[in-house]
Amino acid sequence: MDxxxxxRSCSSSTTTQSEEEMMDLRRGPWTVDEDLVxxxxxxxxxxxxxxxxxRCAGLKRTGKSCRLRWLNYLRPDVRxxxxxxxxxxxxxxxxxxxxxxxxxxxxxxxxxxxxEIKNYWRTRVQKHAKQLQCDVNSKQFKDVMRYFWMPRLLExxxxxxxxxxxxxxxxxxxxSDLGQQTQFVVAGPTPxxxxxxxxxxxxxxxxxxxxxxxxxxYSTNGDYFNPVSDTQNNVIPTSTTNLGYPETVITQWSDNxxxxxxxxxxxxxxxxxIYLNQEDFWFLQQQLCxxx
DNA sequence: AAATGACTCAACCGCAGACCT
DNA sequence: TAGGTCTGCGGTTGAGTCATT
Numbered sequence: 001m002d003x004x005x006x007x008r009s010c011s012s013s014t015t016t017q018s019e020e021e022m023m024d025l026r027r028g029p030w031t032v033d034e035d036l037v038x039x040x041x042x043x044x045x046x047x048x049x050x051x052x053x054x055r056c057a058g059l060k061r062t063g064k065s066c067r068l069r070w071l072n073y074l075r076p077d078v079r080x081x082x083x084x085x086x087x088x089x090x091x092x093x094x095x096x097x098x099x100x101x102x103x104x105x106x107x108x109x110x111x112x113x114x115x116e117i118k119n120y121w122r123t124r125v126q127k128h129a130k131q132l133q134c135d136v137n138s139k140q141f142k143d144v145m146r147y148f149w150m151p152r153l154l155e156x157x158x159x160x161x162x163x164x165x166x167x168x169x170x171x172x173x174x175x176s177d178l179g180q181q182t183q184f185v186v187a188g189p190t191p192x193x194x195x196x197x198x199x200x201x202x203x204x205x206x207x208x209x210x211x212x213x214x215x216x217x218y219s220t221n222g223d224y225f226n227p228v229s230d231t232q233n234n235v236i237p238t239s240t241t242n243l244g245y246p247e248t249v250i251t252q253w254s255d256n257x258x259x260x261x262x263x264x265x266x267x268x269x270x271x272x273x274i275y276l277n278q279e280d281f282w283f284l285q286q287q288l289c290x291x292x
Numbered sequence: 293a294a295a296t297g298a299c300t301c302a303a304c305c306g307c308a309g310a311c312c313t
Numbered sequence: 314t315a316g317g318t319c320t321g322c323g324g325t326t327g328a329g330t331c332a333t334t
Contacts, residue, residue: 029302029328051319063319068303071321103322118323119301127299 026060030069034059038066039074072113079111083120085160089153091117092125092145 026034041057047070050063059066072078083091087109094105102114102121109117125145129136132144 027304049319062304064305064321065303067320072302100323114322115302122324123300 024060025062027065030073034061035069035074038070042070042074068115072115077111078113083112083116085153085156087112088120089150089157091120092150092153095121095125096142096146 030038037057037059041053045053045056047053047067050067052063054061054063054066057066061069090109091105094108098104100118100121102118106112106114106117126136128144129138129141132141134141
């Protein structure tokens, strides 16, 4: 925080609770005018000292509210739009490492806010856990994430990279350091005793791609993972171990994921989310109940 | 076209720790 | 050093939007 903001340059000193109550502070959604006032004020004076900032800028808001509005919405480097597969992967990995440390996780995703990541986790990830009828912190669900969800995301990233490699070499997406810095730990029989593969994302992309069954022909039918037929019994060769699980399980899991469900976010095949249909959930639940 | 339910996400709240006087 | 204030974090809420019936 800027040291110069520590001083109380505005007319009044501290504002007591009762004074605040008398100032009929505004609450609820911000207006365009309020946004402009806040942005202009911060452009001149910098951020920080939110309570005095709110007073000096003439905003009838709490300092907290101003801070939140700035950090989560008005800041110029805030990224808008869907969470990309790369970001999803990073969130899953970092959450498995740090838990609900949203701000810490957000620091690893440039332009994303802790609020956004927290919302993503609650609306998407916890939803899957709920539908699988297991706790989001349970070992079973963590296994689903680690051994299935994350590899699928990696495949998706790999596929996207392959598609883009002709025109843009080596890019993940703007603002992401995924390709340069991030290390993932995904593989291994169990999180606790695993001989986990620690590698850069680039090499992991290659490695992981061989550890899970290949995706069926989404590139030609445009339907990322919509099993048309033969979803239970087809044998897809894998070149290495299937993370300690029987190959049939991995194959069946893979073939029952449905990426094509009409999107809550983005819609259809364009969605970056991974969805399950009812049969998928039933199947996964059976696997979980059987202890895989 | 209207009603209903599901979903998203901006914004709020309470708390803890840091900081200031 | 104590008390007050500020900041940042994680949890929660509810208005708005979209899809389905």
